[in-house]
Amino acid sequence: MKLSLNRVGSPYSFEVSNETTICKMDASESIGGKNTGLRPMELVASGLAGCVAIDVLRILEKQRVETQLFKIEIQAERREATPAPFEYILLTFQVDEGLDKEKLTKNIQLVIDKYCSVSASLDQGIIIETKVVS
Amino acid sequence: MKLSLNRVGSPYSFEVSNETTICKMDASESIGGKNTGLRPMELVASGLAGCVAIDVLRILEKQRVETQLFKIEIQAERREATPAPFEYILLTFQVDEGLDKEKLTKNIQLVIDKYCSVSASLDQGIIIETKVVS
Numbered sequence: 001m002k003l004s005l006n007r008v009g010s011p012y013s014f015e016v017s018n019e020t021t022i023c024k025m026d027a028s029e030s031i032g033g034k035n036t037g038l039r040p041m042e043l044v045a046s047g048l049a050g051c052v053a054i055d056v057l058r059i060l061e062k063q064r065v066e067t068q069l070f071k072i073e074i075q076a077e078r079r080e081a082t083p084a085p086f087e088y089i090l091l092t093f094q095v096d097e098g099l100d101k102e103k104l105t106k107n108i109q110l111v112i113d114k115y116c117s118v119s120a121s122l123d124q125g126i127i128i129e130t131k132v133v134s
Numbered sequence: 135m136k137l138s139l140n141r142v143g144s145p146y147s148f149e150v151s152n153e154t155t156i157c158k159m160d161a162s163e164s165i166g167g168k169n170t171g172l173r174p175m176e177l178v179a180s181g182l183a184g185c186v187a188i189d190v191l192r193i194l195e196k197q198r199v200e201t202q203l204f205k206i207e208i209q210a211e212r213r214e215a216t217p218a219p220f221e222y223i224l225l226t227f228q229v230d231e232g233l234d235k236e237k238l239t240k241n242i243q244l245v246i247d248k249y250c251s252v253s254a255s256l257d258q259g260i261i262i263e264t265k266v267v268s
Contacts, residue, residue: 001173001175001176001179001208001209001210001212002207002208002209003172003176003179003180003183003207003208004205004206004207004208005180005183005184005187005205005206005207005208006204006205007187007191007204007205011191011195012187012188012191014184014187016172016180016183016184016208018172018173018176019169020169020170020171021158021160021169021170021171021172023155023157023158023172023177023180024155024157025180025184026155027188031188031192035153035154035155036154036155037154037155038137038150038152038155038157039135039152039184040180040181040182040184040185040188040251040252041135041181041185041251041252041255042135042137042152042181043157043177043178043180043181043184044177044178044181044182044252044255045135045137046137046139046150046157046159046174046177047174047175047176047177047178047181048174048178049137049139049150050139050148050150050159050173050174050177051174051175053139053141053146053148054146054161054165054174057141057145057146058165061145070140070141071138071139071140071141072138072139073136073137073138073139074135074136074137074138074139074150075135075136076135078135078251082248082249083248083249083250083251083253083254084251084254085251085252085254085255086255114216114217115216115217116217117174117175117212117217117218117219118174118175118178118219119217120217120218120219120257121175121178121219121220121256121257121260122255122256122257123254123255123256123257123258124257126255
């Protein structure tokens with residue numbers, strides 16, 4: 001892994017890039033951010049959702065289960081202090097109507113507990129909950 | 135915080151968005167990714183670098199220290215297993231020639247230890263090292 005983070009505007013506008021992609025980052029408005037990008041904690045929560053999404057899709061492929069719709073809503077609560085780490089993250093999966101939601105919920109939990117490198121990189125005190133809807 | 139992660143292409147092309155910004159995400163090539171975005175673990179490392187960057191810039195502002203150049207290179211090593219969490223992250227800061235690098239290094243360490251919400255959300259076993267160059 002090799003990434004580059006560049007400050008592209010004052011006070012806190014950044015671009016982070018790997019070999020193919022640029023993503024814009026900014027601070028929260030409460031400290032002077034200008035809404036020009038994702039915030040650092042949003043990037044972390046996005047990484048968690050993406051990691052779980054990929055591993056869940058791999059399991060669905062092995063089970064030959066298809067879903068046209070695959071969307072995750074990410075919500076999070078943080079400690080009200082400095083620093084303000086995550087206390088709780090809720091991932092709400094939206095998939096096709098016909099899918100076995102109970103089985104999918106079990107697969108998602110399995111991924112979070114055993115496969116996902118992002119969840120394994122986070123403080124294990126953070127509560128990660130999931131829901132499946134259609 | 136409210137984010138949405140959408141699958142936009144097969145097998146693992148995603149877009150994650152907050153109220154203003156969209157960022158592309160993809161899986162690593164080793165599992166079939168197509169290099170259409172940042173990878174989940176890259177997003178997490180980017181979030182760490184961005185969080186530290188913002189807090190360090192706030193300290194520099196308070197100290198009335200200016201730097202035209204403010205860039206961070208992000209490198210990381212991960213466990214060679216499943217899951218493969220971060221073991222080591224190196225943030226290399228590039229700033230203007232004239233800056234007091236020793237003082238900046240101390241400020242960066244202070245931010246990682248006491249202020250940054252991303253570092254406080256990560257597994258505390260991960261070694262985070264920093265370098266300052268110009």
